[in-house]
Amino acid sequence: MSTSVETHRLERNAVGLAPTLFQSITHMAPAAAVAFSIIVGAPYAGGSLPLAVLLALVACLLVAVSIGQLGRHLPSAGGLYTYSSRGLHPYVGFLVAWGFILAEPIVAPLLYLIFGNELAANLNSHFGWPLWLWAPFAVVAGLIVWLLTYRGIRLSTRTGVALGTFEIVVFVALAITLIIAAGGNNTLSVFAPNTGNAKGWGSVFPGMIYAILAFIGFEAAAPLAEEAKDPRRTIPRAVILSALLIGLFYLFCYYAATVYFGPNKMADPKNGFALLNNSDPWSAMAQAVWGPGLIIVILAVLNSAIANSNAGANAATRVGYSLARIGLLPRMLARIHPHFKTPYWAVNVQAVGGIILAVALGTIAGGPLPAFALLGTMAGIIVVVIYILTNLSNMVYYLREQRGEFNILWNGVVPIVGSLIFLPALAAALGIDFANLGIGALSPPSNLAPLIIGIWMVAGIALLIYFATSKPDRIAQTGRVFLDEAEPARTREERPVRT
Numbered sequence: 001m002s003t004s005v006e007t008h009r010l011e012r013n014a015v016g017l018a019p020t021l022f023q024s025i026t027h028m029a030p031a032a033a034v035a036f037s038i039i040v041g042a043p044y045a046g047g048s049l050p051l052a053v054l055l056a057l058v059a060c061l062l063v064a065v066s067i068g069q070l071g072r073h074l075p076s077a078g079g080l081y082t083y084s085s086r087g088l089h090p091y092v093g094f095l096v097a098w099g100f101i102l103a104e105p106i107v108a109p110l111l112y113l114i115f116g117n118e119l120a121a122n123l124n125s126h127f128g129w130p131l132w133l134w135a136p137f138a139v140v141a142g143l144i145v146w147l148l149t150y151r152g153i154r155l156s157t158r159t160g161v162a163l164g165t166f167e168i169v170v171f172v173a174l175a176i177t178l179i180i181a182a183g184g185n186n187t188l189s190v191f192a193p194n195t196g197n198a199k200g201w202g203s204v205f206p207g208m209i210y211a212i213l214a215f216i217g218f219e220a221a222a223p224l225a226e227e228a229k230d231p232r233r234t235i236p237r238a239v240i241l242s243a244l245l246i247g248l249f250y251l252f253c254y255y256a257a258t259v260y261f262g263p264n265k266m267a268d269p270k271n272g273f274a275l276l277n278n279s280d281p282w283s284a285m286a287q288a289v290w291g292p293g294l295i296i297v298i299l300a301v302l303n304s305a306i307a308n309s310n311a312g313a314n315a316a317t318r319v320g321y322s323l324a325r326i327g328l329l330p331r332m333l334a335r336i337h338p339h340f341k342t343p344y345w346a347v348n349v350q351a352v353g354g355i356i357l358a359v360a361l362g363t364i365a366g367g368p369l370p371a372f373a374l375l376g377t378m379a380g381i382i383v384v385v386i387y388i389l390t391n392l393s394n395m396v397y398y399l400r401e402q403r404g405e406f407n408i409l410w411n412g413v414v415p416i417v418g419s420l421i422f423l424p425a426l427a428a429a430l431g432i433d434f435a436n437l438g439i440g441a442l443s444p445p446s447n448l449a450p451l452i453i454g455i456w457m458v459a460g461i462a463l464l465i466y467f468a469t470s471k472p473d474r475i476a477q478t479g480r481v482f483l484d485e486a487e488p489a490r491t492r493e494e495r496p497v498r499t
Helices: 017-027 030-071 080-087 090-127 131-151 153-185 201-215 231-261 273-279 281-325 344-365 368-400 409-429 446-470 472-479
Strands: none
Touching: 017 153, 017 231, 017 281, 030 080, 030 090, 030 153, 030 201, 030 231, 030 273, 030 281, 030 368, 030 409, 080 090, 080 368, 090 131, 090 281, 090 344, 090 368, 090 446, 090 472, 131 281, 131 344, 153 231, 153 281, 201 231, 201 368, 201 409, 231 273, 231 281, 273 281, 281 344, 344 368, 368 409, 368 446, 446 472
């Protein structure tokens, strides 16, 4: 018989570098991002789409360095909000957490929509099944992820390694085939800003929005800090490696797609890349070069949706757990399952809410793809702002709390340059004509994203004022690093032994 005092906390030393790395990689949904996210930028950037991906890679890699620098001293399930709280101010940390509460939990339902659409659309085109089946298929995806996240971090991250490897191998093989098929059409002109588009940089920056959307999730390893082995080394490595490796994967895939399809045709308003095969161009290209091998690409996209939803739910529930632990969300979300060591109440709320959101929004918006566009734009805007604040936190934290370790490159140049690269894309996402480049407003329903985010943040500011005036200690705890603290119930030496 045994008892334990550890039911109040997440399982320590549960995962090593590989599963932690794939927590970020699968959160990025490499195959689904290639097949659905980045293609939305093609009508803007045209033949310069690989350049837009390259800019997103550089920006995200720089913020990954900032996360790595902060993760060395601040390993916490709170992840990015802890960094902003300690680096800038607890009020900023709270608002980052509030933004994260909106952005991160919608990642899973966003991918449920992709899973439902991909499966229903292909069954419709090949067997005539009705398209409305996307909704029950989305529910099935939600139930699978619910099981994985409820059963424990060991199971769900190990599943992510297998699923993530499969989708990457499939799309790398397809990209190699496309490059070979392109033959003499291979060209480096796709990295120039005026290739196959109307406005040069004014076209590249809007395309960059959707490339950044594809990168969202590389930071998803950070909330696993309290469950990772040697988190001060594991978390920085996982975040930087995921941004670099998957960024190169995106770049390789979109170089291949652009030279195969034709750089000057990418933005064609009638027959452009994003319109090919009912907005599923990768399936069309796979069928053209692989024939029946198309089924492998479809499976890779479906697999990517499940893996990404799984990783997104892991990250969202850990942040929900960490906020509940300090009293900024209902305390029940901090309850840990006695056997699986997971925040099971947070998992249940995320699972039920995600399934309802996916089905309801998809129905209201007129289908899964319009709903995906709205949720993706919302997540993109919020996360870019959080990335910029994370860069600034890197610089300020080291100047204020770790002055002896301050490095002009890693804690000075990296955060400043990284933030500057994000600004044009953020302006484009908000429909602001940055530097008179001719950037226009987003199309419906994506144009509703800034309004929804604005309402959400106003509510967050009101809540911040409430906590700051009535319970300021809870705001202060957004910068707390629990990994370094003694257990509140008993010390490690007092822990009863198993018999």
